Amino acid sequence: MSLELQLLLLAWGTLVGLDLVSVPQAMIARPIVAGPIAGAILGDVGTGLQLGVLFELFQYDILPMGATRYPEYGPATVAAVSAAHAAAGTLGLGLGAFVGLVTGMAGGLSLHALRQLNTRAVRRAAAALEAGDPRVLERLHAASILRDAVRAAVVTTLGLVLAQAARVYLAGTLPPHGVALLTVAAVGAALAAGAAGTLRLVGRGPSLRWFAAGVVGGTVVVWLR
Amino acid sequence: MSRPPTSARPRLVRSLLRLFTVQGSWNYERMQGIGIGVAEEPLLRDLRGEGRDDGVAYRAAVARGAHFFNAHPYLCGLAVGAAARAEHEDVPPDQIERLRTALCGPLGSLGDRLVWAGWLPFTSGLALIAVALGLGWSATLAFVVVYNVGHVALRWWALRAGWTYGAQVAQALREPLLQRATALSGPAMALVVGAALPLVAQYLSSALFGWTRLALAAVVAGGFALVWWQRARLTGVRLGLVLLAVAALAGWLWP
Numbered sequence: 468m469s470l471e472l473q474l475l476l477l478a479w480g481t482l483v484g485l486d487l488v489s490v491p492q493a494m495i496a497r498p499i500v501a502g503p504i505a506g507a508i509l510g511d512v513g514t515g516l517q518l519g520v521l522f523e524l525f526q527y528d529i530l531p532m533g534a535t536r537y538p539e540y541g542p543a544t545v546a547a548v549s550a551a552h553a554a555a556g557t558l559g560l561g562l563g564a565f566v567g568l569v570t571g572m573a574g575g576l577s578l579h580a581l582r583q584l585n586t587r588a589v590r591r592a593a594a595a596l597e598a599g600d601p602r603v604l605e606r607l608h609a610a611s612i613l614r615d616a617v618r619a620a621v622v623t624t625l626g627l628v629l630a631q632a633a634r635v636y637l638a639g640t641l642p643p644h645g646v647a648l649l650t651v652a653a654v655g656a657a658l659a660a661g662a663a664g665t666l667r668l669v670g671r672g673p674s675l676r677w678f679a680a681g682v683v684g685g686t687v688v689v690w691l692r
Numbered sequence: 693m694s695r696p697p698t699s700a701r702p703r704l705v706r707s708l709l710r711l712f713t714v715q716g717s718w719n720y721e722r723m724q725g726i727g728i729g730v731a732e733e734p735l736l737r738d739l740r741g742e743g744r745d746d747g748v749a750y751r752a753a754v755a756r757g758a759h760f761f762n763a764h765p766y767l768c769g770l771a772v773g774a775a776a777r778a779e780h781e782d783v784p785p786d787q788i789e790r791l792r793t794a795l796c797g798p799l800g801s802l803g804d805r806l807v808w809a810g811w812l813p814f815t816s817g818l819a820l821i822a823v824a825l826g827l828g829w830s831a832t833l834a835f836v837v838v839y840n841v842g843h844v845a846l847r848w849w850a851l852r853a854g855w856t857y858g859a860q861v862a863q864a865l866r867e868p869l870l871q872r873a874t875a876l877s878g879p880a881m882a883l884v885v886g887a888a889l890p891l892v893a894q895y896l897s898s899a900l901f902g903w904t905r906l907a908l909a910a911v912v913a914g915g916f917a918l919v920w921w922q923r924a925r926l927t928g929v930r931l932g933l934v935l936l937a938v939a940a941l942a943g944w945l946w947p
Contacts, residue, residue: 491712492765493840494812499819503832512829519832520823520892523816527885528919528928530808538929560896561936568932585719589726596726596758599751601733604758608730611717645943647904652939653932654896655911658889660928662912663919665885668809674882681886685821688887689894 468509468553468631475508476545477623483541484619488578489612496541498522505548518547518563521653524661525571530668539574542619543567546626553634561649564657566633570626581618585611700855706734707772708851714768722760728768729758735776735855753779756788763796764803766846771795773854774861783859791859798865802874807846810877815839817884824891911935 479501487496494500499519506515522544529537547567551559588607589596595603641649669678714727736757739750757775761768771792778788815838822831853864864870897908915931 488718489713489716492715493836493843494816495836497816497835499816499823500832500836503829507829516823516828516832517896520820521896523820524892525928525932526816527813530804538927560899561939564932565936565940568929568936571929572933582719585717586721589717589719589721596729597755599753599755601754604726604729604733604754608713608717608726611719611726612713615716641940641943642946644946645940647900648907648939648943648946649936650900651904651907651911652935654893654900655908655915656928656932656935657896658893658912659915659919660931661892662889662916663923664928665813665882665889666920667923668813669878669882672878674878677879678882678886681883682889684883685887685890689890692894 468549472509473549473627476505476549476627477620479505479508480542480545480623480626481616481620483545484539484574484622485612485616487539487541487619489615496539498526498540498544501541501544502548505545506552509548509552511548511552514551514559514563515548517560518544518551518567521560521564521657522547522567522571524657525568527668528660528664536579537575538568538571539578539622540567540571542574542623542626543571545623546570546630549627550630550633553638561646561653562633562637564653565637565649566626566630569629570622573625574622577618577622581615584614700735703734703737704773704851704855707731707776708769708848710734711765711769711772711847711851715765722758723762724765724768725758725761728761728772729754731768732757732772732776735772736779739779749779752785756785756792759789759792761792761796763799764807766807766843767799767803767850769847769851770799770854770861770864773851773856774858775854777855777858781858787859791861795861802865802870806870806874806877807843810874810881811842812839814877814881814884815842817881817888820888820892821884824888824895 483496483501486493498521502519502522503512503515506512506519509515522540525538526540544567547563547570550566551563588610592603592607596607666678669675710731714724714731717726718724719726733754736750736753739753740747761771763771774795775788775792778791815835818838819831819835822834854861857864893912897905900908915935918926919928919931
């Protein structure tokens, strides 16, 4: 993969990482968006869509409320698509899922570290903030956003390096049935996490009946196709 | 009581643009407080120009605006608008602080139900269905556009409502349209994501045949049971990594 493509992926992963919490929360950080665009950068929208759908299911396991800690799947999906792109076919899905899940965990840890850095910066500026100095307030805010951009770039870089390593050292080492097992594990985990996360959101109230109706409707469409 | 500025729209627009960055300085001490202060500042600027106290009221209002706050990011505008309006109406400072504190819970809960557990999974579920049915790339584009129409409209409504109602902002939360949207979002999300799951299962398993399809069904059932009953310890990401490790090991050992 050329350096230009890697830099484009890095830029996209940074934007995606910034969107998750800081600016503008337009949901380009959702895997269903991050994946296909990473795929388009690599000229492989199909792989991007597949991994976008896979990580979107993992995303249903998360409710991003307040101070909760959660994996960051945006840059993770970009890295996953990069890993899967070179490993064509079913291997791509398993390899991409592995790279994406590890990157997602690293992204989650980095968010916690960023929030601690922000807390320290706020404490340092407490006197000026209590005096109502608008310039200090704005500078503090801008610096935090810049810090998040650097964090997103670092996480994406880590993911892309991991993707490169996976392509070089793992692709080609598995026999065909091993490749199939890896795909089964990736898709199975995503579906299980997505279903459990959705059911947790739905709860035991009246929405449960709507969920059941949806599952039946979706199954009928699958059967008819 | 001082009058609010007559041409508030440009300042509201500036405040709205800043609200898109409201979580940019999220931290464990003031949570969204700094972002809220930054978003509120354009609405407080005319407190400087009223010539009454050499900017003391403005600085005090800016300082209050940056205190602890935490709610749903899309609905923060309601608190920003309401607090800024209350500052213009010379509401006592402790009452403004109480207003902000009182808004955290309801705005967080409403936003979580309406957006995180409603509009977002609903539109994302529609996108998943569209991709599974073969619409491909245009599904992604449609998701971004449709989701953000609701997103931007909600942010703008929240800021306007806060600015309009001021300290009486609780009235805005009782608006019938908002109540209906909140009531509908749960069932609509459940229906759409429920329909998306089988379609996506078919889409992702299209390359699998024979025994691998049976294995997939077993992994989904077992994985679901584990994530459901061990939710405190086993997250989706951990399940995924464990299953991938087991699959890789089994693949290498399989003769």
